[in-house]
Amino acid sequence: MSKDKLTIIPPGKPLTGRAVPPGSKSITNRALLLAGLAKGTSRLTGALKSDDTRYMADALRAMGVIIDEPDDTSFVVTGSGKLLPPQVPLFLGNAGTATRFLTAAAALVDGTVVVDGDQHMRKRPIGPLVDALRSLGIDASTETGCPPVTVKGTGRFVASRIQIDGGLSSQYVSALLMMAAGGDKPVTIELLGEDIGALGYIDLTTAAMRAFGAKVEKTSPVTWRVEPTGYTAADFVVEPDASAATYLWAAEVLTSGKIDLGVANGAFTQPDAKAYDLIAKFPHLPAVIDGSQMQDAVPTLAVLAAFNETPVRFVGIANLRVKECDRIRAISTGLMQIRPDLAREEGDDLIVQSDPALTGQRLPAKIDTFADHRIAMSFALAGLRIAGITILDPDCVGKTFPAYWRTLAGLGVTYADAG
Ligand SMILES: O=C(O)C1=C[C@@H](OP(=O)(O)O)[C@@H](O)[C@H](O)C1
Ligand SMILES: C=C(OP(=O)(O)O)C(=O)O
Missing domain, CATH: 3.65.10.10 (Enolpyruvate transferase domain)
Incomplete structure (x- = not known):
């Protein structure tokens, strides 16, 4: 894609079609x-x-x-x-x-x-x-x-x-x-x-x-x-990548869409597939999510949580601080850029202050991805419901999902150059 930023235009309709995640x-x-x-x-x-x-x-x-x-x-x-x-x-x-x-x-x-x-x-x-x-x-x-x-x-x-x-x-x-x-x-x-x-x-x-x-x-x-x-x-x-699948599962529930991943959610052997059952509960995610056994799905779940009916506390995620970036900080920073009261850290816990009324609003935010593919891919999900979400350094998705932006486009997402 080779851009230094990408603005997601909320599709305003359900995302539908087939989108098979890349290999794990x-x-x-x-x-x-x-x-x-x-x-x-x-x-x-x-x-x-x-x-x-x-x-x-x-x-x-x-x-x-x-x-x-x-x-x-x-x-x-x-x-x-x-x-x-x-x-x-x-x-x-x-x-x-x-x-x-x-x-x-x-x-x-x-x-x-x-x-x-x-x-x-x-x-x-x-x-x-x-x-x-x-x-x-x-x-x-x-x-x-x-x-x-x-x-x-x-x-x-x-x-x-x-x-x-x-x-x-x-x-x-x-x-x-x-x-x-x-x-x-x-x-x-x-x-x-x-x-x-x-x-x-x-x-x-x-x-x-x-x-x-x-x-x-x-x-x-x-x-x-x-x-x-x-x-x-x-x-x-090699089976498809379960962490990549979490973005597609979340895109489906955020837009009330129907996305065919070409693989049953029960067929994965990777830890992040556990996130499916949580994502399926949206907008009634539990008050506490223990991310310790599905760490790479936490950014997806945290962005989803912003649109949940009730707040969500993420626990068991201390080692997210030593991933591609300090992910607890990157997620809280990104959510607070969207709206300052949307997230806070308490020690190594992350609290997402949910608000379903975010949907349909225009809340311009330039999301710093800290060269972290998962921060880019998860914050793109916020752009499915909020206008003005710009992802900086979108090419960082090349770490694990080079076709991410094309895959979303294939489901009906469009982009604008950030102004
Ligand atoms: O073994 C693996 O393939 C992985 C283990 C996890 O890392 P940690 O063991 O460092 O938590 C995970 O976050 C990473 O994306 C892939
Ligand atoms: C933590 C991750 O990657 P790695 O540790 O393999 O760099 C990841 O893909 O989310």
Whole structure:
């Protein structure tokens, strides 16, 4: 789209039609890595092509994996069973999955790997993962507790138990689980500290590992045992992205429309699919929503909550402060730009002061998206009911849903250049 801003014109009619979400970012990046670690050729179909998956694919290419892209939704990945040391630092933009997963996978490389990202990624914590690698005797270091991380691997590691504090990100746990199958003996991975949010992402990880031949078993609510099988090439179908689906579900209820996503809401295995049942309750969302098991759906739900009959308090969302941006701040800022009393923060809770009478009003607001795709995509939903909503840096949706603006247009949304 290549614009620096985009103003949504409220459609004033139900949004209708077919709009299939792109492939899941989380599953695509897991499958790419596992296929890259396997020996042989894997075919991934239904995959996401976006900034985050391009960073992962290019990083694997830099480590000797051959990746062809025969069409818009497929990757054909041929690995040698070993990742090679890259000649240059791996640049992973602001892709949390690629950054965390490759930091652990770097421990399987015989040589030095530098994992780096953009200025946003350089503020996202990775210390607990680096500490876990160091506890295994792997030479891993970060000066700031955030990328860049330097890992000097020997191509193998020997460990029987890895402890990890996943309080800030479940991706550390997923990263270690995927690495563990490349070890020399069975490994038990154990969660330390507080319970992690989004345990469903760990299930996605173990499911993808099994699809590529790993043997992994949950041995207690906080431990997993991984056998040293390595990975086997496989043909793998990526399901549509549930976080992307939340915008379409919300667009449907906000406009009393009918949108065919081409996939049943019950068919998703990703954590954010839980948001469907909440969205279906609109405009009677509950007074308290615990976002801990559907974190990426919180921006969608929060913008929806502005039009709810009654206020909504979002709890369990502290780690939204260390996502692509501080999402609690970005959401409260955006809502307060629309109307100053619309949101407030209380510690790490977000309170959305709902008002169904917002609908049909003209409340010009230029929404700062902080380079965060989810802030752009969720605030666009406000523009379905309020005139004057302008999204700054709309291209940031390229992180996970490059066709977002076109997809809304296909359902009947129109845009104006911001004045
Ligand atoms: O494992 C994954 O694919 C993800 C885990 C979640 O992150 P955290 O574990 O950092 O909360 C989620 O927000 C992210 O978009 C994708
Ligand atoms: C938090 C997200 O991404 P990541 O951590 O993978 O960068 C997201 O997509 O909302």
